[in-house]
Amino acid sequence: MLKQRIQDDMKSAMKGGDKARLGVIRLLMAAIKQREVDERVELDDEQILAVLDKMVKQRRDSISQYEQAGRAELAEQEAFEITVLQDYLPEALSEDEISNMISEVIQATGATSLRDMGKVMGQLKPKMQGRADMGAVSALIKQKLGN
Template identity: 45%
Template sequence: MSPLKQHLADTIITSMKAREIERVKVLRNVHAVIKQIEIDRRIELEDADVLDVLQKQLKQRQESLTIFTENDRKDLAVKEQFEINIINEFMPKQMDDSEIAALVSSEIAAQGATSMRDMGAVMGELKKKTAGRADPGLISKLVRDALQG
């Protein structure tokens, strides 16, 4: 079992013992998604794959949070924010915008990328280097801006 999955399982047990029912629900939901992917693909997920799953879970909840906030559904927005906070506990420290911009610039220079045709190769490398530590949408925007400008 990967260290991240083990940490998740241990946290579920600790939360159950502390009778943190809402927290356990969120953690079990995330654990179930990971297990379902493992069953569907017939593989054991490594930490990088688990991070991808966590990132997708975060993205879904952030989209829901935005919708609930726009529609003045504070009760549902609070629930989504609670779930986001719990999932974020398992994510590595996020890179700040200046770190991401520097990494994008150095990767474009390292590959000698000059046009949008090179974007796929640049994004592939950046995805590996920033796994779980940066928003892929932001990285994509920065790469696109750098290659178009």
């Protein structure tokens, strides 16, 4: 369903002459196709969200590197790409929602120390994929388990 929506958006960007948006959507489709070829499967929505999440993370990393190098125009391009990619991600979770989910999983798994971090992340990742920055989630889990 998500893949079809992306393909439809690509067609409308072509018809509308929106070259910048079209370029980002083509990058996304190429990443999806690459994974499908590599793994010899048709990606479902959850796997496509994982691809989207990875692409957004790569762009965030690039933005910080470009800003450090004083390349504002490249950072702006990456930021634009993030806005296009985020159109396909589910609504982001609020900080309170993330914190509550972490607390629930810590309680459910009986996690008590940083050694239990893998259990907690394993439970949270499928629920939060594409809806939260997993690096920030990881930091919050460390903070809660470190106490």
